[in-house]
Amino acid sequence: MPEIESISDLAHAIGLNVSYLQRIARNRHRLYRGHYVTKRRGGRREIEAPNSELKTIQRWILRNLLEGMDVSDRAKGYVRHVSVLQHACLHLGRTCVLLLDIKDFFPSIGEAAVGDVFCGCSGDSHVVSTLTALTTFRGHLPQGAPTSPTLSNLVFKEVDSILADYCDQRDIAYSRYSDDLAFSSNSLDELTTLKKNARAILGKAGFRLNNGKTKIMTPCRAMVIGGLRVNSGHATVGRKRKRELRAAIHNWIALQRPRQDPSAILGTLAYLRGVEPEYYETMKQYARRLAE
Helix, strand or coil: CCCCCCHHHHHHHHCCCHHHHHHHHHCHHHCEEEEEEECCCCCEEEEEEECHHHHHHHHHHHHHCHHHCCCCCCECCCCCCCCHHHHHHCCCCCCEEEEEEEECCHHHCEHHHHHHHHCCCCCCHHHHHHHHHHHCECCECCCCCCCHHHHHHHHCHHHHHHHHHHHHCCCCEEEEECCEEEEEECCHHHHHHHHHHHHHHHHHCCCEECHHHCEEECCCCCCEECCEECCCCCCECCHHHHHHHHHHHHHHHHCCCCCCCHHHHHHHHHHHHHHCHHHHHHHHHHHHHHHC
16 A cells, blocks of 8 residues: 555555646546446446546555455455355355345445545545545445445444454354345344344444345245355255246257347356356356257
8 A cells, every 4th residue: 555645645646646636536526427227126226427537546546545455354245356155155054044235325425434444544634535535426435436335345344343243242144245234043033133233233333224125034935145045055046047047048049039138148157157166067068059
């Protein structure tokens, strides 16, 4: 991490002059464009995307400042060399799973919390306020900025620690993938009690739960964490997704009438390779037979 004792040090490290960097920070609210994307599980999410100039600066901040900071080991999303598979596998062998979802996660993280993170980069208040301005929009973390995911992990580190301490004392496994919190235990009562306590812990830190996405799952139904089933001794994408993938490959290769973008099929195969490599090989052989 570069040593940044003044705004001049920051501008020099990024490769910009001071006046240009300050102008970008002052005018950052004009440098975003908003649009909506459809969520996988329904509804829409607003994306606040910075323009190319600001995004380039944010990427420098991410690579040179934020990625050098430690996040909680319970954070499984937006962490290099950590995947959703590790998020799910932490909960294998448990009989009950509790899933909690934080409502409006990025918008709930304000400038003050972001500024506290950047205090770890410099003791100069001007540097801290400039870095905060460059990575926030309308007083919160913007959904489309490259710095926002890592900043969210760094801001949430203290809450992760509190939840982890609570869970460790009660033999409850805990991990978090962005705004999705997963807990597992062999005691349904423990998870029921935890649901109430987690709401209080999160509320004290300024976060709210999305009640409609709170789930307690037991082995009598599919226990799904991060899109992966954890009922058996290993994480799996589940029979339904496998059937859908097989049908998509058949339509694409044998009938030459793909019902979805072939790049999406290839993306699913790449994902499957990391989760269930044996089934990935089965699908690869199936595709080769169809192509013969």
